[in-house]
């Protein structure tokens with residue numbers, strides 16, 4: 288299984304979660320469809336994959352996720368109406384989502400965790416390195432991350448995770464990595480990983496965020512990975528096995544990201560992400576900022 292230097296073409300986007308943190312908004316609507324200003328959060332993630340040069344997107348969905356497929360599909364009746372009205376701006380916005388390229392879908396029948404969701408992509412991905420993008424994290428399009436990680440994957444032949452420094456009190460919300468510097472390189476070696484440790488158990492304040500470039504050896508490991516934290520099959524646990532292993536496809540590396548990231552995973556972070564991105568919009572950003580300065584609740 289030689290993958291060193293093989294370029295990454297495929298993106299796997301897990302989108303099967305139940306969205307319980309946003310209930311009741313997500314009772315009948317996927318959380319990935321929550322609007323971030325005027326586009327659903329998932330659209331930003333697909334755009335990021337496409338602009339990193341990934342030409343094949345696989346979404347892992349589940350029950351109640353039909354809106355995702357509809358969003359990235361053509362909408363002939365709506366397009367015709369906008370065309371007749373001469374509303375080119377909205378027509379372009381509608382067509383942009385379906386123009387992002389063909390998206391493939393596979394269902395994760397049961398909510399058995401992120402590791403299991405990634406494993407559902409095995410047949411589609413096959414024997415090549417691939418990217419995983421989690422919808423809760425949005426990476427600013429002006430900052431490089433995925434392409435850097437793809438370069439590190441090609442260079443090392445292992446798997447690559449993205450890390451950020453967090454306040455120690457925050458680490459229990461993330462996977463956490465113990466790392467060592469590699470002389471002369473701007474990426475790090477990951478010695479071990481632990482999913483959502485307590486502050487006392489955490490080996491560092493480096494948190495795993497939702498971008499991965501993985502060697503396909505992860506699939507065999509996931510098949511064998513027992514349920515971990517929360518009774519779910521954890522991607523972090525499979526990566527821990529690869530970090531500790533020595534065979535083909537083992538070795539995990541980290542890229543420490545210092546750019547702009549917007550977390551949409553819980554209500555408060557989501558609101559901050561929406562406000563931050565809205566305040567940068569040419570149409571109303573300045574008005575919004577002026578209003579926020581006067582807002583006292």
Ligand code: G1P
Pocket residue numbers: 401421423424460461462463482483494495496497521522523552
């Ligand atoms: C998942 C991963 C975790 C990672 C996080 C990043 O957790 O299991 O290791 O730090 O994504 O967003 P989740 O947020 O889905 O609970």
